[in-house]
Amino acid sequence: MLSTPNKQFSIEVTSDSTTVAPPLLSTTTKKLFIPPWKVPETKAPMVFPTCPPSCNKEMSRFNLDGSLKDLGSYGFWVEMCGKLFLFGRRFVNWEQNVEECCKIGMTPIDLELATDVKCINSLIGDDDYRNRFSRYYWTFGLRKTEEVVSSYYWCSSGANITRNWGSGGEPNYVKNASENCVRMEFGRATNMLYLLDSNCGLVSGLSCQGPIIPKTCDSPVCPVYTCRKRDALFKTLADKATKVLIDPSKSGIWVTNDTRLFMISYPSDTKTFVESLAACCAVGLKLLSLHQEVMYSILVGAFNNASIRGEKFWTAATDQGCKKNFGFCSTNRLVRDNARWASEQPDLSTSNGTCLAVSSDGLLHDELCNTKMRYVCEGRAQIPSLLDAVERECAAEFKLTRSEVKALFNSTPDELREKCFLKCYGEGTGLFIDGNLAMDSIFAAFQRITFDDTKRLLDMYSAMDYCTNSSKGMDECDKCGSLLNCGQENSPEEFEEFVETVQLTITESPLILPPVKGVCPEYECIKKPDQVKLLATAKNFTRFIGQAVVLPFVLQLTVVCNKKFYVFATNVERTLSRNLAFCCDRGYRMATIDTKEKYDCMVQNRITTFLNLPPGTTFAVGATRLGKLDRPSWCYSDTEFDFNLAEDFVSNDTLETNYGIAISFEPPLIMKAYETSLHVVCEK
Incomplete structure (x- = not known):
């Protein structure tokens, strides 16, 4: 029996319960499956569940060595704070979450310890995890009694829940008297978790915690190294955020095409495997990963362009800690069965594992990881999409x-x-x-x-x-x-x-070499439910006022030119980066006007008329001249920026901070550069 320190909750090993396969619906209907975790109609979720005194661990789910079978099918696992956490890919109510955790020898998550909260918060802000998390997960928290005003507690310890509540700091007991279970919300904007009192019958992501259990080896253990840009190699542009390399030639040989760039170290610059991982990070790139088959031909083309023959270069792959199971540490991807190996490779066998190099003909070789050799770093070129x-x-x-x-x-x-x-x-x-x-x-x-x-x-x-x-x-x-x-x-x-x-x-940040055209600043897109729902109610040629809590605005929707244009007139000044995020948060993009025909269509269909703004009022569009004032570019199109779209007040503006571009759609038709703008055009 595995029990918590105060023994209020325990897990018992019993015989397996019977599982009934879900029935298939007719293939002629749109809804194809009844989810296998859906509660049968005869067993509605309890309005006020209680903490279970014990539960069933299903031994058929485990191998003889105690490892869990088919580990990856449950979700993703994280070892931290001396525990093992599971963030599953099933939707369950509170009771089902308890049952499913019990079956694999775990319990739902409790957050009594501040260190556990800190650990999970660090994951929410980690680029390797944040896009894998769902919005909501259940915890092991419940309301103590059915009284209207009642505290909440952790089933695992009986301790009251006093911290980390969202929406004002604690549950609204009177208003939410039926919301008797506690779940977590992962805030993508704040990189923090919040606790919510919720209806126990809602479905949220499965989540569990427990002791670290044995697991079979299926991927390597990547070395620990510091991945950090060397600030001395970069300069910051006028947006005070975007960094560009000052002198790329000092770092290596650069080869670029329309979509990718490679930095190949000079013949005199040889490093070990771990040193190569850190060296690529220093210039804002990653050590080469060949997890996509298309990369082999692209890489060979890069070697040919650099006139490189007959040498080997480090990739990001190793099998350290998991012999013969190679994976690329820079992308967390496995070396696939279709990998292109050199003849009789891999051929080394060492207890410490080996690392993979690639030859100039695009074939893989295993090498001792402390060998010094040249290396290849990779990244995305400056691209609109x-x-x-x-x-x-x-x-x-x-x-x-x-x-x-x-x-x-x-x-x-x-x-x-x-x-x-x-x-x-x-x-x-x-x-x-x-x-x-x-x-x-x-x-x-x-x-x-x-x-x-x-x-x-x-x-x-x-x-x-x-x-x-x-x-x-x-x-x-x-x-x-x-x-x-x-x-x-x-x-x-x-x-x-x-x-x-x-x-x-989806984002894959490009490395910015000294720019040849305007650079679009980075931004984070976090959809806002209230704003998305608000826009969904708008109809063609309508004007209405949105009373958002912080951001009142006037909106006109026009469906013309094979697009939906949402034109916002607001009372808040925003930079280009914030405008890009503003549209994206609502499920749209800043407008791209990459042809004169499209601009004429937008003007003729009066996409801003009903906002009742002064003549010549300009609206921010998805164009930038950051880092290159004389050559603006579109953020979402490769088409050259046309200075003849409207009367040009952009070309003579020499302020580097005015890197956004705004255009009017009512006479006088003008375009100008801006640092901040009140109004913006989004499209879909």
């Missing part, structure tokens, strides 16, 4: 034209090259990891899309669950193509919104 970059790379690899790619996204793939393109695209955008769906990130994206709409959340996950289990294929390309096609066919609206969410939230 990561998705566009991935699309270009994959189309080139599988010889598809842009028109064929466009048609492919609206049809069923037939040819092998089309299916392999979809696999490549899915891996490049993060939809697939190591040949499988990136379930944690997708699970979290569903919650960001649906907010707290339980029914829609379950519908989306049911469709994905069905497609994941029903999509088969002769190889990975065939399976990936089948899976994406299943999503389009069986849940088209949800699939489209999911793809849009991926487009708005």
Whole structure:
């Protein structure tokens, strides 16, 4: 028996309970699966549950050595604060969360210790984890009594819950008298968790904690090293945030194409594996990762462009701590079965593990990790859209034209090259990891899309669950193509919104070399449920006032020119970075006006008329001249900026802080540079 220190809650090992497979619905209906964790109609969630005195650990879920079978299927696991935490990819109510944790020898999470809160908060702000977290998870907290005013306590210890409450610092006991269970909300804007008193029947993410359990080795243990930019190598642009390399040639040989850049160390610059990881971080890049098949041909092209022959260079892969299970430490991806090995490689066998180098012909070799050799760092070039970059790379690899790619996204793939393109695209955008769906990130994206709409959340996950289990294929390309096609066919609206969410939230920060055109500043996109719902009520050619708590605004929606334009007139000055986030938080992008025809269409259809603002009022658009005043660029398009769109007051503005661009849509038609702007045009 495993018990907590005060023995108020215990886990007992008993025989397995019987599991009934969920029934399939008719394949002609849109909703394909009843989620297997859905509570049967005969067992409604308790309004006022109690802390269970004991629960059942199912031994059939464990191997003889005590390790949990199929560990990765539950969600993602984190060892910290001397405990093992599970953040699952199932939606459960409070009682189900307790039951599921018990079955794997764990308990729901309690946050009595301030150190545990600190540990979880550190994960919320960690780039490797933040996009894998869902919005809500259950805890082991309950209301003590059914009295209207009653304290809450942790089932594991009986201690009162007095800290970390959201919305004013403590539950609103009178208003929320039926909200008897406690769940966590992970605040993406603050990188902090908050406790909420909630209805016990709501569904939230499964989460558990427990002792560290044995686990089978399936990935390497990456070395500990300091990953930090060397500030002395960079200068900061006028937005006081964007950094660019001062003199790239001092660091290495640079090779760029339309979508990627590589820094290859000079022949005199050789380092060990760990030293190479840190050296790439110093210039804002990552040590080379070849987890995508398309990268091999791109890398060989880079070596050819640099006239490099017959040498080997460190990649980010090692099998330290897990012999023969290689993984790339810079991207947390495994070396796949389709990796391109040199003849008779890998051939070394050492107790400390080996690290992988790549030769100039694009083949992998295992080497002793303390060997000094040259290395390759990689990053994204300055590009308007990561998705566009991935699309270009994959189309080139599988010889598809842009028109064929466009048609492919609206049809069923037939040819092998089309299916392999979809696999490549899915891996490049993060939809697939190591040949499988990136379930944690997708699970979290569903919650960001649906907010707290339980029914829609379950519908989306049911469709994905069905497609994941029903999509088969002769190889990975065939399976990936089948899976994406299943999503389009069986849940088209949800699939489209999911793809849009991926487009708005996926980021891979480019390294900024001395800019040749305006640089778009980085921003974080965090969808705001109240604002998204508000915009959803707007109709074509309408004007209304949104009474947001902090940000009153006047909004006009116009559906013209094959776009939805949301034009906001506000009372808050915003920089370009904040304007980019403002549109993205509402599910849109700042407007791109990359053709004269589009601008004329927007003017002719009077997209700002009903705001009743003075003639010539300008609105911020998605263009920038940060770092390059004489060559503005569009943040979401490669098209050259046209100074003849309207009367030009941009060219003669020499203030570096005025790096945003605003345009009017009512005469007089002008465009000007700005540091901050009150008004903005978003589009979709």
